[in-house]
Amino acid sequence: MDATTPGPLAPAVLDRDDLRQALDEHDFAAAFRLIKKWGGLSQNRIAAACQLTPGKVSTIMNGSSRVTSIEVIRRISDGLRIPGHLVGLAPRPWESAKTAQEEPQTSGPHTGQPDADAVPWRPDATTGIAADLTRSDLVMDRRAATRALASAAVTGAQLLDALDGWRTPVTADDRARRPGRLDMREVEQLEATARAFRQWGRTGGAGLRRKAVAGQLADVAALLDEHQAPAIESRLYGVMAQLAGTAASMAWDVGQQRRAQDYYRLALHAAHSGGDNAFGANVLAGMARQMLYQDRPQDALELVRLAQDGVRHTAGPKLRAMLHTREAWALARMDRPSGFRRATAQAAEALGGANRPDTEPYWIGYFDEAELAGVTGGRLLDMAREEPRAYAESAADHIRTALEQRGPEGGRSHALDWIGLAECAFLLGDITGAADYSLRAVVAASGLRSGRVRAQLAQLYPYTVGDGVPRAVAEVRSSIRSLLTA
Numbered sequence: 001m002d003a004t005t006p007g008p009l010a011p012a013v014l015d016r017d018d019l020r021q022a023l024d025e026h027d028f029a030a031a032f033r034l035i036k037k038w039g040g041l042s043q044n045r046i047a048a049a050c051q052l053t054p055g056k057v058s059t060i061m062n063g064s065s066r067v068t069s070i071e072v073i074r075r076i077s078d079g080l081r082i083p084g085h086l087v088g089l090a091p092r093p094w095e096s097a098k099t100a101q102e103e104p105q106t107s108g109p110h111t112g113q114p115d116a117d118a119v120p121w122r123p124d125a126t127t128g129i130a131a132d133l134t135r136s137d138l139v140m141d142r143r144a145a146t147r148a149l150a151s152a153a154v155t156g157a158q159l160l161d162a163l164d165g166w167r168t169p170v171t172a173d174d175r176a177r178r179p180g181r182l183d184m185r186e187v188e189q190l191e192a193t194a195r196a197f198r199q200w201g202r203t204g205g206a207g208l209r210r211k212a213v214a215g216q217l218a219d220v221a222a223l224l225d226e227h228q229a230p231a232i233e234s235r236l237y238g239v240m241a242q243l244a245g246t247a248a249s250m251a252w253d254v255g256q257q258r259r260a261q262d263y264y265r266l267a268l269h270a271a272h273s274g275g276d277n278a279f280g281a282n283v284l285a286g287m288a289r290q291m292l293y294q295d296r297p298q299d300a301l302e303l304v305r306l307a308q309d310g311v312r313h314t315a316g317p318k319l320r321a322m323l324h325t326r327e328a329w330a331l332a333r334m335d336r337p338s339g340f341r342r343a344t345a346q347a348a349e350a351l352g353g354a355n356r357p358d359t360e361p362y363w364i365g366y367f368d369e370a371e372l373a374g375v376t377g378g379r380l381l382d383m384a385r386e387e388p389r390a391y392a393e394s395a396a397d398h399i400r401t402a403l404e405q406r407g408p409e410g411g412r413s414h415a416l417d418w419i420g421l422a423e424c425a426f427l428l429g430d431i432t433g434a435a436d437y438s439l440r441a442v443v444a445a446s447g448l449r450s451g452r453v454r455a456q457l458a459q460l461y462p463y464t465v466g467d468g469v470p471r472a473v474a475e476v477r478s479s480i481r482s483l484l485t486a
Contacts, residue, residue, distance in 0.1 A: 009080055013039045023086045026465075028060050028067045028076065035080065036061075049079035068462035070484070088481045121165040123173035123237070126269040127224045130240060133262055134218035137247070138211060153257040155296050159287075160306070162265065166272055166280060167310050173233075173273075180226030187235045190220065194242040195362060210250045217243040237274030241267045242363065245283055252290055253451050260290060278319055278361060281307035288326045293452070297333035304330060316360040318367045321350040325375045332379045340383075344376055370410075374402035374417055381420050388427040396424035408444065415444035415453045419460060426463040434463065435472035442479045454484060 013019065016038065022030035035041055041049075047057040052075070059065035067073060070089075077087050084092045154162070193216060200209045220240045228236060248263035264287045271280035284307035291300040304326045311319065328343035351372055377398030384391035399421045408414050418441035425434035438460055445453045457480060464477035 009035065009039050009041075009082070014082065014086070020086060023082065024088070026067060026073070026087070029063050032057060032061045046080070050076045051079060066465060068465040070458035070461050085485070088485045090485065121168055121269065121272055122171050123224070123273040124175050126237070126240075126266070126273045127221045129262075129266055129269065130217060130221035130224075130244070133247075133266060134214045134221065137214040137259075138218065153261045153290065153294060155291065155294070155299055159261075159299060160302055163268065163284070163303075163306065166268055166284075166306070170273060170275060177225060177227040180223060180228040180232070182223055182226075182228055182232050182236070184232065187232055187239070190216075190239045191235065191242075194239050194246070197246050198242060198363065200246070210247070210254075213243055213247050213250065217247060234274050237270045238276055238279070241270035241274060241276060241279050241283070244270055245279075245286065248283075248286065253449075255451050257290070257294070261287070264290070277311050277314060278316070279363065281311045281315065281319060281323065282363065284310075285323055285326050288330065292326075292329055292333060295333070297330045301327065301330040301334070316364070317350050317353040318360050318364045321347040321372065322364065322367045324350060325372065325379075329375070329379050332382055337383065340379065344379075347372060347376075368405075370402045370405035371413070373398045373405070374413055374420075377402060378416070378420055381424060384424065384427055392424050392427040396421060396428070399424065408447075412448060412450050412453055415441060415448060415450070416456055418444050419453070419456045422460055423463070426460070431470060431473060435470070435476050438464070438476040439479060442476075442483055446483055458484060 013035065016034065019031060019034045019038070022028070022034060032043075032046055035046060036043065043057050043061070044054050046052075047054045050057070050072075052072070056065065060067060067076070073087055074089065074092075076082065077084055077089055077092055078094060081094070083095060084090055153159075197209075197213050197216065200213075217240065220236055220243065224233065224236050224240070244263050244267035248260045248267060251263055252260035264283055267283045268280050268287075271277070271283060284303050288300040288303040288307070291297070291303065304323055308315075308323050308327075311323075315323070324343045324347035328340045328347065331339035331343055351367070351369070377395045380391045380395035380398060384395050399417050402413075403417050403421065406414060406417075410417070418437055422434050422437035422441050425431075425437055441457060441460070445457055461477065461480050461484075464473050464480065469477075
């Protein structure tokens with residue numbers, strides 16, 4: 001069933017007290033029986049609606065299997081059109097999909113605005129796409145945001161083809177433009193603002209902060225529509241690239257995958273126009289990470305290779321190390337452990353050469369020994385889910401190292417460290433430690449407005465469900481549900 005299919009349950013069924021109690025307790029055995037009795041749905045119809053096999057629904061209904069996965073709960077909510085708050089979820093996109101569809105599109109292939117897939121690698125095209133994207137973001141309301149959630153990211157050859165021009169020479173901007181009067185002091189103020197916004201982006205992507213980033217980006221695009229001095233113009237494109245990268249991270253963090261991708265590509269175009277290959281490689285690494293979260297490791301590896309090729313002779317130690325960790329991540333997801341170990345060793349070797357941090361751009365300053373330990377631990381955890389005995393202990397050791405070296409100022413990374421350590425403890429059978437780490441993860445996550453953190457936190461939920469779980473674990477389950485419902 002897609003997001004526009006009417007729900008099969010009548011309001012009178014959803015208003016039943018016994019069904020609401022079963023849904024609130026995640027007792028889907030009782031819920032399915034009540035839906036079958038009062039909703040008039042067969043077992044097969046329930047299975048089809050929820051994208052489950054009839055056999056799986058049967059085992060749920062007879063009590064042989066419990067629903068512990070947040071992803072399965074989402075499928076039940078979406079398939080049967082059960083409002084999110086009834087099953088401990090945030091409002092689902094389809095709850096306002098009908099009104100969102102009535103809103104006019106503000107960007108895309110049918111609006112007369114440039115398609116980000118086909119933007120030529122010219123400075124004037126870069127400022128044009130910046131103006132279009134920011135205009136769309138600044139007028140976006142809740143219904144438009146819901147529509148943006150449904151837009152899938154571009155993958156495969158279409159994505160890579162759109163980025164193929166990144167390494168082409170920059171063309172001159174010979175547009176007829178009115179003279180600009182920006183001076184270097186004002187550019188430095190804009191650069192300082194971009195740095196501040198980048199720090200904001202580490203705590204989440206929602207609210208007025210995102211509007212502020214879009215507004216500042218629109219102002220920079222307007223300044224680049226004037227004829228500035230060459231040195232000024234180059235640095236303005238650098239500001240645009242950094243602001244667009246922050247906007248991409250914020251959009252991704254609230255689940256707007258295609259919008260995030262559009263901002264990433266704007267950042268890459270701006271870095272190209274400003275002649276900043278290093279930041280361009282950083283943008284490609286961000287796009288690779290997005291593909292990894294989309295379970296597209298081959299696309300991610302291609303993006304990393306493109307980044308590495310572009311800065312092979314110019315990247316500093318930290319940038320090289322970061323790119324190797326993205327490569328290692330993709331290889332781990334592709335079940336290539338030897339390649340993972342090789343790339344991780346190359347990252348550690350490169351980082352060991354970063355003796356003068358003042359020679360590298362500020363935006364790569366975050367990549368230090370703590371970050372390397374954290375991302376390595378995270379990738380080992382990915383593999384530990386398939387082979388706990390082989391990787392879980394090593395994953396936990398790396399994540400502990402990261403936690404020892406960075407605190408709450410790490411924002412998302414700090415929260416993800418606690419979540420990862422908690423999952424390692426569950427995999428190792430350390431229930432006491434797992435409960436303690438999970439509560440710490442909830443505390444760290446509660447101070448952030450980060451969709452990525454909440455998605456990772458949802459992975460802990462299945463470990464907390466089951467008969468006879470200790471009280472401490474039951475308390476963890478309640479804390480996770482409360483946070484995910486908010």
